[in-house]
Amino acid sequence: MSMDKKKQVILSLKNISQSFVVKDEVKPAVENVSLDVYDNEFLVVLGPGHCGKTVLMNVIAGIEKPIEGQIFLKGEEIHGNDRRIGMVFQSLNLMPWRTVMGNVEFGLELAGMEKKKRRAIAQKYIDLVRLTGFEHSYPHELSGGMKQRVGIARAYTNNPEILIMDEPFGALDAQTRYAMEEEVLRIWKEEKRTVIFVTNNIEEAVFLADRVILLSNCPAKVKQVYDLSPLGRPRDLMDPEFLRFRTEISDNTDLAL
Amino acid sequence: MSEEYKVKVEHLTKYFGDLHVLDDVSFNIKKGEFLCVVGPTGCGKTTFLNLLTRIYMPTRGELYIDGEPADPKRHNLSVVFQEPSAMPWLTVEKNLRFGMEIKKLPKEEIDRRVENMIKLLGLEEFRDRYPHQLSVSTAQRIIIGRAFAMQPDLLLMDEPYGQMDIKLRFYLEDEVIRLWKEMGTTVVFITHNIEEAVYLAERVLILTNKPAKIREEVKVDLPRPRKVSDPEFIKIRNHVTEQIRWW
Numbered sequence: 001m002s003m004d005k006k007k008q009v010i011l012s013l014k015n016i017s018q019s020f021v022v023k024d025e026v027k028p029a030v031e032n033v034s035l036d037v038y039d040n041e042f043l044v045v046l047g048p049g050h051c052g053k054t055v056l057m058n059v060i061a062g063i064e065k066p067i068e069g070q071i072f073l074k075g076e077e078i079h080g081n082d083r084r085i086g087m088v089f090q091s092l093n094l095m096p097w098r099t100v101m102g103n104v105e106f107g108l109e110l111a112g113m114e115k116k117k118r119r120a121i122a123q124k125y126i127d128l129v130r131l132t133g134f135e136h137s138y139p140h141e142l143s144g145g146m147k148q149r150v151g152i153a154r155a156y157t158n159n160p161e162i163l164i165m166d167e168p169f170g171a172l173d174a175q176t177r178y179a180m181e182e183e184v185l186r187i188w189k190e191e192k193r194t195v196i197f198v199t200n201n202i203e204e205a206v207f208l209a210d211r212v213i214l215l216s217n218c219p220a221k222v223k224q225v226y227d228l229s230p231l232g233r234p235r236d237l238m239d240p241e242f243l244r245f246r247t248e249i250s251d252n253t254d255l256a257l
Numbered sequence: 258m259s260e261e262y263k264v265k266v267e268h269l270t271k272y273f274g275d276l277h278v279l280d281d282v283s284f285n286i287k288k289g290e291f292l293c294v295v296g297p298t299g300c301g302k303t304t305f306l307n308l309l310t311r312i313y314m315p316t317r318g319e320l321y322i323d324g325e326p327a328d329p330k331r332h333n334l335s336v337v338f339q340e341p342s343a344m345p346w347l348t349v350e351k352n353l354r355f356g357m358e359i360k361k362l363p364k365e366e367i368d369r370r371v372e373n374m375i376k377l378l379g380l381e382e383f384r385d386r387y388p389h390q391l392s393v394s395t396a397q398r399i400i401i402g403r404a405f406a407m408q409p410d411l412l413l414m415d416e417p418y419g420q421m422d423i424k425l426r427f428y429l430e431d432e433v434i435r436l437w438k439e440m441g442t443t444v445v446f447i448t449h450n451i452e453e454a455v456y457l458a459e460r461v462l463i464l465t466n467k468p469a470k471i472r473e474e475v476k477v478d479l480p481r482p483r484k485v486s487d488p489e490f491i492k493i494r495n496h497v498t499e500q501i502r503w504w
Contacts, residue, residue: 049392238491243485250424
C-alpha cells in the first residue's frame with residue numbers, strides 16, 4: 001500500500017457494541033463504535049463521566065468480550081487478551097507488598113524471564129519514568145504522581161505496541177496532573193508507542209492528543225473526531241488557538257448528570 | 258465591627274510535631290464573600306480548613322466566626338470534603354436527609370429540600386442506591402447536595418470537584434454560585450485548579466509553600482457568568498499561576 005508511514009493503521013475497531021447488566025437489566029454501554037488508530041499516534045478518547053469509556057477500553061484490551069463487532073490488530077482479527085496491548089489502569093492496583101521494582105518486573109517474572117534479564121528491563125523503564133532511587137520503596141511510601149509513574153513503567157516493561165491509559169490522572173490534584181501530562185508526553189517521545197489515552201478532562205485532551213475521539217453520553221458512540229495537529233507541540237494552555245479548540249470540543253460535549 | 262466579617266483569622270500558626278505547616282497567617286473573610294484559596298500541593302490548605310472546623314487545634318493564633326472562637330457545634334457551617342465521604346450504609350436519599358434529621362428539621366422541610374437537591378444534582382435514578390454502587394463523581398454529588406441542603410451560612414469546600422469532568426464541573430460551579438447568591442452564604446472554596454478559582458472567586462488568596470504564608474490576594478471583579486477564554490480572565494489566571502509557580 002502506498003500509505004504515508006505516519007498514517008499506518010495499527011488498530012481497527014469495527015462496529016463494536018457492548019452492554020452491561022445492572023439489577024437484571026441489560027444496559028447498552030457502547031454502541032456501534034468504529035475507529036482506526038494510527039501507528040505511534042497519541043489518541044485521546046474523551047467523553048463525559050461514566051459514558052462507557054472504560055468498557056470500550058476493556059473490550060480493546062480483551063478483558064471483556066464485545067457482544068458485537070470485531071477488532072483488528074495490524075490487519076489480523078484478535079480475540080481476547082493480546083500481549084501487544086498493555087494497560088495503565090485508573091486505580092493502579094499496585095501490589096502493596098511488592099517494591100517498585102517488584103511491581104514493575106512482575107509481568108516479566110510471570111512470563112518466566114530470568115531475574116537478571118528482567119531486572120535490567122525493569123530498571124530501564126524505572127529510569128525512563130524518573131523513579132531512579134525508588135526501586136526499593138513500597139507503594140504506600142510514594143505520592144499519587146509517583147504511583148502513576150510505577151503504573152506506566154509496569155505497562156512499558158511488557159513492551160506493548162499499544163498502550164491504553166485509562167484516566168490515569170483522574171485522582172491527582174491539578175498541579176501534579178499538569179506535571180504528569182508533560183511527563184507522559186516526554187515518555188511517549190522517548191519511547192514511541194501507540195497510546196490510547198482516556199480522559200473526561202477536555203483541557204487534558206487538547207494538551208495531549210494528536211487526535212481526539214469525542215464520545216457521546218452513555219451509551220458511548222463516536223460523536224466527532226478532532227485533528228489537533230494544527231496546534232503543534234509543545235502546547236500552551238492559554239494560547240488562543242488552544243482555547244478555541246477547547247471551547248469547540250466543550251460545546252459539543254454532552255452534560256452527563 | 259465584628260458584624261462585617263464572617264471569619265477572622267489571627268496569627269494562625271500550626272505545627273505537627275516538627276513540621277511547620279502554617280506560619281502566622283492573618284486574614285478576614287467578609288460576610289457573604291466568595292473566597293478561593295489556592296497554593297502549591299501540600300502547602301497547608303486543607304489544614305487551614307481543619308483548623309476552622311476544629312478537627313485540629315491551632316498551635317498559636319485563633320480563628321473567629323461571627324466574632325466568636327470557631328466552634329462547629331455552635332456555628333451553622335457545612336463542609337464538603339475532598340475524599341468521598343458519603344455514609345456507605347445509607348442510600349443516596351438517606352445520606353441527603355441525615356444532617357437535617359440530626360438538626361431535627363420538620364419532616365416536610367426535609368422532604369422539600371431533599372427533592373430539590375435530587376432534582377438539582379440529577380440524582381433521581383440513584384435515589385435508592387448505595388454509595389458503592391455509584392461512580393466517584395456521582396458519589397461526590399451526594400456530599401455537595403448534603404452540604405447545600407443544610408443551608409449553612411458558612412460553606413467550606415475542599416477541592417470538591419477534583420474528580421469530575423469539566424462539563425459537570427462548570428455545571429456544579431454555576432450551581433454553587435447560584436446558591437451563594439440566593440442564600441447569601443459565605444463560601445470558602447479550596448482548589449488546586451487556578452482556572453476554577455478565577456471562575457468562582459470574588460477574591461483569591463494565594464498561599465506559599467510550607468510553612469504557608471499569604472503570598473498575595475487577588476481581587477477578581479469580572480462580570481458573571483465568566484468566560485474562561487476571555488483575555489481578562491486569562492490575564493488573571495496567568496498572574497495567579499505565576500505566583501504559585503510549581504514548575
